[in-house]
Amino acid sequence: MYQDGDFRVSRRQPHGERWVLVTAPLTTHLIHPADSADAAWWRHAVIYQIYPRSWSDASGDGIGDLPGITARLQHLKDLGVDAVWFSPFYTSPQADAGYDVADYRDIDHLFGSLADADAMVAKIHELGLKVIVDLVPNHTSDEHAWFKAALAAGPGSPERDRYMFRDGKGADGSEPPNDWNSVFGGPGWTRVTEADGSLGQWYLHLFDTKQPDLNWDNEEVRAEFEAILRFWLDRGIDGFRVDVAHGLVKEPGLPDYDAELHILDGEIKDGSPRPPMWDQDGVHEVYRAWRKVLDSYGQPDRILCAEAWVRPQERAVRYVRPDEMHQAFNFDFLQTQWRAADLREVIQSSLEAADSVGAPSTWVLSNHDVVRHASRLGLPVGERRPNGIGPDDPQPDRELGLRRARAATTLMLSLPGGAYLYQGEELGLPDSTDMPAKYRQDPTFIRTKGKEIGRDGCRVPIPWEKDAPSFGFGPGAETWLPQPEVYGEYAVDQQVGVEGSTLELYRTVLRLRHERQLGTGGLQEFEGLGDDVVALVNTGQGEDTLVVANLGAEPVALPEGAEVLVASGELTDDGQVPTDTTVWARLA
Numbered sequence: 001m002y003q004d005g006d007f008r009v010s011r012r013q014p015h016g017e018r019w020v021l022v023t024a025p026l027t028t029h030l031i032h033p034a035d036s037a038d039a040a041w042w043r044h045a046v047i048y049q050i051y052p053r054s055w056s057d058a059s060g061d062g063i064g065d066l067p068g069i070t071a072r073l074q075h076l077k078d079l080g081v082d083a084v085w086f087s088p089f090y091t092s093p094q095a096d097a098g099y100d101v102a103d104y105r106d107i108d109h110l111f112g113s114l115a116d117a118d119a120m121v122a123k124i125h126e127l128g129l130k131v132i133v134d135l136v137p138n139h140t141s142d143e144h145a146w147f148k149a150a151l152a153a154g155p156g157s158p159e160r161d162r163y164m165f166r167d168g169k170g171a172d173g174s175e176p177p178n179d180w181n182s183v184f185g186g187p188g189w190t191r192v193t194e195a196d197g198s199l200g201q202w203y204l205h206l207f208d209t210k211q212p213d214l215n216w217d218n219e220e221v222r223a224e225f226e227a228i229l230r231f232w233l234d235r236g237i238d239g240f241r242v243d244v245a246h247g248l249v250k251e252p253g254l255p256d257y258d259a260e261l262h263i264l265d266g267e268i269k270d271g272s273p274r275p276p277m278w279d280q281d282g283v284h285e286v287y288r289a290w291r292k293v294l295d296s297y298g299q300p301d302r303i304l305c306a307e308a309w310v311r312p313q314e315r316a317v318r319y320v321r322p323d324e325m326h327q328a329f330n331f332d333f334l335q336t337q338w339r340a341a342d343l344r345e346v347i348q349s350s351l352e353a354a355d356s357v358g359a360p361s362t363w364v365l366s367n368h369d370v371v372r373h374a375s376r377l378g379l380p381v382g383e384r385r386p387n388g389i390g391p392d393d394p395q396p397d398r399e400l401g402l403r404r405a406r407a408a409t410t411l412m413l414s415l416p417g418g419a420y421l422y423q424g425e426e427l428g429l430p431d432s433t434d435m436p437a438k439y440r441q442d443p444t445f446i447r448t449k450g451k452e453i454g455r456d457g458c459r460v461p462i463p464w465e466k467d468a469p470s471f472g473f474g475p476g477a478e479t480w481l482p483q484p485e486v487y488g489e490y491a492v493d494q495q496v497g498v499e500g501s502t503l504e505l506y507r508t509v510l511r512l513r514h515e516r517q518l519g520t521g522g523l524q525e526f527e528g529l530g531d532d533v534v535a536l537v538n539t540g541q542g543e544d545t546l547v548v549a550n551l552g553a554e555p556v557a558l559p560e561g562a563e564v565l566v567a568s569g570e571l572t573d574d575g576q577v578p579t580d581t582t583v584w585a586r587l588a
């Protein structure tokens with residue numbers, strides 16, 4: 001570990017009209033102590049998200065599938081990740097791309113069969129990787145057997161009690177039970193037609209009409225989900241990513257919430273009253289029970305990862321207390337603006353918050369719900385994160401976005417804890433930002449009548465080969481969302497073995513992260529390289545790694561004796577770190 005003054009840096013500083021070289025000592029302070037070298041796998045794993053519709057298509061119908069995935073798994077081994085998380089592949093009418101599950105124990109025919117899933121899981125394990133599946137407990141599909149039974153059984157029945165049915169307000173019950181909206185836009189309640197043809201009760205859906213919310217006060221619901229956990233654990237999977245983990249339990253009485261509902265854009269403001277549908281204390285009991293189920297499977301650990309859009313961080317880490325989940329996505333990191341001070345602050349506060357409950361922090365920059373970071377970081381700094389980018393919106397600067405994305409990832413993968421990658425980011429893939437409206441499928445776009453562009457732009461099928469139909473995604477030329485022409489340039493076969501390509505950068509960074517054991521390292525902050533720089537030392541389990549991300553306008557010199565291990569972009573002729581570049585270095 002470094003002491004103040006152990007290292008000195010020479011840098012050019014303005015001095016009147018001229019620039020002069022000054023040498024200054026660097027000071028450091030510890031922001032996170034090292035984990036033990038043999039910490040459980042999930043405390044430092046890099047987990048790659050596959051969105052099954054869009055990774056690889058074997059059947060040729062233009063939609064990805066499990067046999068297609070199995071055929072290309074070597075890509076992940078070569079990339080150097082530790083685990084794969086699959087967005088839902090269960091039986092589903094696909095009203096929300098599979099986050100509307102009709103049968104939690106079967107595979108949708110679009111993707112294959114349970115036998116295909118077993119073969120895929122076996123292959124992943126053979127490669128030495130872990131498998132995480134998506135669990136969607138907040139709501140089912142309206143085509144789930146339970147919901148159909150609830151409609152048939154009528155008001156007051158045990159079948160209805162599994163969901164959030166209520167009578168409407170007003171003399172004839174024609175007004176919704178409260179004022180909640182759907183996250184996807186429009187009302188959060190839908191009125192049903194009863195078996196006798198009359199207009200009847202209303203059911204709550206925080207998302208699409210086709211995604212009725214379950215009632216987590218109902219014991220049968222709790223028991224069913226524990227059984228679903230066991231079903232997949234018995235098939236050998238290593239963990240679950242838990243969808244809308246902060247939404248299961250609602251405030252009793254379902255009080256009005258006089259505001260628009262958001263989950264995916266981080267608009268739950270610090271200090272505002274806690275919304276009655278999010279982050280209720282009662283939800284933690286559910287995860288304590290699940291943890292017991294997972295722990296009963298013994299070693300190596302099977303894990304739970306929370307998708308919980310919760311602020312502030314002190315509330316968010318309650319999901320990863322020792323007897324609850326193992327990880328939670330760090331959406332604060334994803335939402336941080338490209339400013340050194342903001343990044344320093346979020347890195348420090350994330351680690352502090354996670355350390356306060358003994359959990360590892362996690363890091364993430366992209367997923368299937370947000371504009372890819374190669375595009376997001378090509379938008380002006382300081383603006384609100386858009387929910388999709390359409391042809392009529394200001395377009396991101398593709399070159400700048402990629403440069404910053406590479407720097408951001410190189411910074412992220414130097415940090416201790418777990419990290420999540422989203423398919424295609426290893427290619428530097430931008431969002432599709434000029435997709436015509438007729439192709440769009442995200443319910444957000446449909447329910448807001450196009451006011452919100454939504455998430456289709458980050459869900460476009462992956463390019464594997466530049467000169468093949470659908471860029472090698474599948475045997476057919478058509479894909480369920482159209483691939484922009486420019487995707488050919490990003491294809492895997494254009495990048496493998498090409499020095500300086502984004503794919504080779506990811507491979508190098510992941511290899512070094514593993515070799516230098518950065519996932520379990522301690523973290524020190526280096527001061528003295530300037531306000532526009534994020535400078536850290538990951539102490540690993542042995543040799544230290546200096547990490548310098550330069551977000552300022554001027555190149556930054558590395559401390560004397562630093563030997564560069566990897567850089568997200570070219571250095572200046574005299575070996576300095578240019579703007580929007582991250583470097584890892586060994587310190588002599």
Ligand code: NOJ
Pocket residue numbers: 096099100136207243244307368369
């Ligand atoms: C979060 C998922 O990531 C998103 O894709 C989905 O639309 C909602 N939850 C509803 O399940």
